[in-house]
Amino acid sequence: MTWYERRASCRWSAEAALRWWMRGSAALAGGLVVLVLAFVLAEALPLLLRVGGGRLFTDASWQPTAGRFGIGPLVWGTLLVAGGAVALAAPLGIASAVFVHFYAPQALVRPYRRAVELLAGIPSVVYGLWALVVLVPLLARLRPPGTCLLAGMLVLAVMVLPTVALFADASLARLPPELWRGAAALGLGRWATVRAVALPAARAGLAAGVLLAAVRAVGETMAVLMVCGNVIAVPADGLAPVRALTAHIALEMGYAAGEHRAALFATGLVLLAMVGALVGAVHLFGRRGHHA
Amino acid sequence: MASSRARPMLSERGAAGSGPAVEAPPPGAPRCSPAAAAALPPLGPPPLAVRELQVAFAGRPVLEGLTLALPAGRVSAIVGPSGAGKTTLLSCFNRLTELLPDCQVRGSVRVGEQEVLQPRCDVVALRRRVGMIFQRPNPFPFSIRKNLVLPLREHGVRGREELQARVERALRAVGLWEEVRERLEAPASTLSGGQQQRLCIARAIALEPQVLLFDEPTAALDPLAAGVIEDLIAGMRGRYTIAVVTHDLGQARRLADHLAVLWPERGIGRLVEAGPAARVFDRPRHPVAAAYLAGRRWDGGATGGG
Numbered sequence: 001m002t003w004y005e006r007r008a009s010c011r012w013s014a015e016a017a018l019r020w021w022m023r024g025s026a027a028l029a030g031g032l033v034v035l036v037l038a039f040v041l042a043e044a045l046p047l048l049l050r051v052g053g054g055r056l057f058t059d060a061s062w063q064p065t066a067g068r069f070g071i072g073p074l075v076w077g078t079l080l081v082a083g084g085a086v087a088l089a090a091p092l093g094i095a096s097a098v099f100v101h102f103y104a105p106q107a108l109v110r111p112y113r114r115a116v117e118l119l120a121g122i123p124s125v126v127y128g129l130w131a132l133v134v135l136v137p138l139l140a141r142l143r144p145p146g147t148c149l150l151a152g153m154l155v156l157a158v159m160v161l162p163t164v165a166l167f168a169d170a171s172l173a174r175l176p177p178e179l180w181r182g183a184a185a186l187g188l189g190r191w192a193t194v195r196a197v198a199l200p201a202a203r204a205g206l207a208a209g210v211l212l213a214a215v216r217a218v219g220e221t222m223a224v225l226m227v228c229g230n231v232i233a234v235p236a237d238g239l240a241p242v243r244a245l246t247a248h249i250a251l252e253m254g255y256a257a258g259e260h261r262a263a264l265f266a267t268g269l270v271l272l273a274m275v276g277a278l279v280g281a282v283h284l285f286g287r288r289g290h291h292a
Numbered sequence: 293m294a295s296s297r298a299r300p301m302l303s304e305r306g307a308a309g310s311g312p313a314v315e316a317p318p319p320g321a322p323r324c325s326p327a328a329a330a331a332l333p334p335l336g337p338p339p340l341a342v343r344e345l346q347v348a349f350a351g352r353p354v355l356e357g358l359t360l361a362l363p364a365g366r367v368s369a370i371v372g373p374s375g376a377g378k379t380t381l382l383s384c385f386n387r388l389t390e391l392l393p394d395c396q397v398r399g400s401v402r403v404g405e406q407e408v409l410q411p412r413c414d415v416v417a418l419r420r421r422v423g424m425i426f427q428r429p430n431p432f433p434f435s436i437r438k439n440l441v442l443p444l445r446e447h448g449v450r451g452r453e454e455l456q457a458r459v460e461r462a463l464r465a466v467g468l469w470e471e472v473r474e475r476l477e478a479p480a481s482t483l484s485g486g487q488q489q490r491l492c493i494a495r496a497i498a499l500e501p502q503v504l505l506f507d508e509p510t511a512a513l514d515p516l517a518a519g520v521i522e523d524l525i526a527g528m529r530g531r532y533t534i535a536v537v538t539h540d541l542g543q544a545r546r547l548a549d550h551l552a553v554l555w556p557e558r559g560i561g562r563l564v565e566a567g568p569a570a571r572v573f574d575r576p577r578h579p580v581a582a583a584y585l586a587g588r589r590w591d592g593g594a595t596g597g598g
Contacts (some may be wrong), residue, residue: 027426178430182492185426186443186499188420196442201433 037272044269047262054264062232064260071267074235077242079276080149080235081224082217084154086164089217090210092157094199101172102194113169121164130228131155136227142237147229150238155223160213167212171205203218206290207285215278218271221246245271336406337502339364340385345399347380347389355380355561358399360552361551365535367525369548369569371541372584373570376554377561378537382505384408385535386422387415403503420447423496427508429488431480431495436472439480439491440498448500462498464522466490493524497532504528506536510543522547541585545573553581555590 031221034062059070064219101110135154139202140146175198183193199206230251243251249264249271256264294337345358357375362368370378383389383400401408403422415485429440440459449455459476464471468490472483480491489509496504510518526547528534538544544551548569553576555564565572565581576582583590 160523176430178426178428179432181388181391181426182430182432185388186446186495187416187418187425188443189416189448192446196430196446 037195038266040265040272043265044262045195047259048266053266056263056270062265066257067259069263071245071248071263071265071270073232074243074245074248074267075139075270077149077228078218078244078246078271080148081156081228081242081244082214082220083159084149084153085217086210088153088157088216089161089164089213093209094168096161096165097168097172098194098199100169102136102190102198105216116162116165116169117156120166123199124159124220124222125226127155127159128223131223131227139239145241146227147227147241148239149228149235150226152224152242152244153238155219155227156220159220159223160217163213163216164209167209168206168282170201171202171209175201204285208282210277211282211285215275215282218278219246221250225250244272294496297551310486314408315456322452335363337531338406339402340368340503340533340535341400341402343382343400343402344380345381345384345397345401347377347384347398348396349392350394351396355562358561358563360555360563360566361411362552363550364404365530367529367536367547368550368567369544369551370535370537370552371539372554372556372561372564373400373537375556375557375559375561377556378554379507380561381554382424382507382537383507385422386419387413388419388424390415395587404443411418416447421498422503422505423499423501424505425489425492425496427511427533427584429485429512430493431483431488433479435477436480436483436491437476441494442499443495445579458498462494463491465497466494467520470544486513486516486520489513489517489521490524493521495590501532506534508537508539509541518543541587545569553578553584563591 008255022232047069052231055069056071059068059072059076059227061070062074096116100109100116104112112271131151135151136146138146139148139151179197179201180193188197224244225247228244228247230243230247230249231241232243235242245267249267252260253264304543306589316407340362341360343359345355345360346353347355348565358381360381372378380389383392384397385408388393389397397409402417406418406421407413408418432442434442437459440462441455444455444458447533449458460469460473463472468487471487472478482486483491489512493504493509509525510521513521522543525534525536529549536544536547550567551569551572552566553564553572554561556562565576565578572581573585576585580590
């Protein structure tokens with residue numbers, strides 16, 4: 001064996017080790033997801049098989065110890081809080097990215113980006129605390145106690161705003177510079193370029209950002225639990241209290257046992273399905289973006 | 293096909309866009325508003341001219357002392373080695389230099405009677421009058437139809453039939469209509485490179501410009517597609533004033549009525565020779581131009597006849 005062959009075979013074995021290490025990591029990551037899913041399924045399945053999954057949505061109330069497992073109002077709660085938050089955050093986040101890309105003075109761009117990144121890093125309990133001290137008393141002036149759907153929507157909107165903004169920023173940055181030159185050479189002004197060229201061209205990335213913000217909003221627990229009031233009912237208006245799926249699990253898991261516990265796992269399964277659908281939508285948009 | 297229809301459109305837009313300038317034209321000053329241009333007696337495409345042009349990036353000059361006239365309705369080729377400032381010169385005619393950070397342009401740049409560098413110049417109207425095609429085809433990431441409709445809409449063209457007619461006319465003008473008429477809604481990215489470049493030319497001429505600037509329009513294309521583009525440019529002679537930047541001297545010889553040779557001297561581009569293409573190619577007066585056009589490397593005159 002010549003020195004070259006020895007080195008080559010040595011390199012090969014190092015490469016093989018690396019390859020196996022990577023395979024192992026990938027398997028671990030994938031395996032954990034499957035394991036979590038399997039565990040939740042295993043915990044929820046006995047109940048679902050016995051009473052039927054449909055009962056989660058058809059039962060009129062949530063009294064798990066009395067055999068009533070209706071989580072319909074909780075699903076509504078999550079949809080309203082998260083949907084409202086995303087509806088508020090999406091236009092603001094996209095506007096923020098457009099500002100930083102096309103209109104911000106050069107000196108402001110870096111500090112602005114850092115600030116948005118910082119906003120993304122603030123723990124949700126801090127947002128919750130701030131909302132509880134500042135936002136809820138303001139809303140309580142309209143109607144006590146102030147912990148309500150609107151409070152949840154607003155605090156969640158602030159929390160997912162950076163997700164939308166950073167994704168929109170990145171997808172605008174990915175657009176090729178030829179696009180700007182082409183638009184300018186055709187006599188398109190800045191606003192026309194933004195509206196008619198940049199935003200439509202970046203639409204796949206923008207949609208992905210909004211959907212990921214929705215994933216975050218649906219999954220958010222702490223802040224929502226702190227400011228929403230947590231009454232199990234479909235809210236009549238924005239100032240009525242509401243309970244989200246996540247808050248529901250967090251509130252009751254401490255003392256749940258037996259079928260109650262299984263029903264909470266079933267709730268978790270519904271939450272997982274919602275997040276799964278959103279993630280699927282992200283990939284759908286991503287793929288369409290590549291074709292466009 | 294374009295000029296007779298272009299002028300009423302331009303005058304409408306120009307009157308709306310730069311009203312005050314039309315009401316009180318400064319005596320003697322070169323007028324810039326397209327409305328003023330439209331008020332002149334009908335004429336063909338305008339000549340291009342620069343005088344004592346200096347372009348600098350962040351204070352560092354890249355073009356200096358450039359005085360050059362490109363005849364109306366003719367194809368002018370601008371040649372020279374990389375770094376001679378050819379593209380920069382081209383970008384002065386539609387003020388695309390504004391996109392470059394820290395770029396200062398001084399001197400005079402004229403499109404016909406229009407003084408381009410004047411701050412009052414309506415850049416939107418200017419860029420409508422002066423179209424530009426780039427080295428790499430840059431269609432918008434939308435459908436073929438939307439690529440043409442979008443700039444038209446932004447320039448105030450309304451009505452389905454009017455838009456459809458303009459789309460068809462522009463695509464016919466670049467020989468693309470028969471190839472894409474069945475798939476106007478397909479993404480422009482599904483076209484071949486040469487087709488994309490023709491779409492970009494169609495997009496520019498859909499706005500009915502008078503001047504077309506080509507920045508190495510065939511450099512990114514295979515020889516066959518390049519030949520199609522070249523024929524297209526040749527066929528536009530007379531209808532537009534055309535300036536083509538090219539590294540392909542054969543292309544310059546085939547296309548150009550007028551030739552300008554730029555040369556970088558210590559990093560600063562200067563004009564070394566300009567004139568009718570046949571004369572400059574056959575009997576160049578400047579040794580640098582002679583060497584470049586003959587394909588010889590210029591060694592600064594150390595051994596050459598300069």
